[in-house]
Amino acid sequence: MTPHQVKLVQDSFAKVAPIAPQAATLFYDRLFEIAPQVKPMFKGDLDEQKRKLMSILAVVVNGLDKLDTVLPAASMLAKKHVSYGVEAAHYQPVGGALLWTLERGLGEGWTGEVADAWTEAYTTLSGFMISEAYPQTKAAE
Template sequence: MTPEQVSLVQASFSKVVPIAGTAADLFYDRLFEIAPEVKPLFKGDLTEQKKKLIAMLATVVNGLDKLDTILPAASRLAKNHVTYGVQAKDYQPVGAALLWTLEKGLGEAWTKDVADAWVQAYTTLSGYMISEAYPKTVAAE
């Protein structure tokens, strides 16, 4: 990611923080709409999960300019997700739901440059997480 992309992601996320609860609701509603097969991976009330999502996003966004500091946590998170039944293919609808949520939450502030920066951020991080959690799958591709 370029420094400009990092700045765009960080600045745009700061606009989402005040509506974090709504954003989390939008995200999970959209995720379950476009990928209903992942819904059984989430047990019970999603209140805590929604808080974890926003906290994780904040950590990642704030660490984008020092990626090496967040990669160990991303690796652990990815490996933990495997134990919950998450598959490599599940990262695609998660990314789609995240981008959709950001577009809805940011409104006119969701520009092509902001969208491109978020796509780059998600692609970078999800690619790393997939390679950490599913090394044999990535090696086979």
């Protein structure tokens, strides 16, 4: 990611952060709509999961300019998600739900440039997490 893309992601996330509870609800509603097969993986308190999502997003977004500090935690998170039944294929609908949520949360602030920056950020991070959690997937490519 370029420094400009990092700034776009960070600035746009700062605009969504004040509506974090609503954004998290939008995200999970959309995720369960486009990937209903993942809903049974969420056995605990969904409100707590929503808080965790927004908290983790904040850490990652704020660490984009120093990825080396974020990647170890992302690796652990990816490996932990395997035990919940998460598969590499699930990252695609999660990304779709995230981008959809951001588009709604940002309204007119969701420009093509912002969308491209978020897509790059998600693609970079999810690709890393998939390679960490499913190393055989990377070897098969």
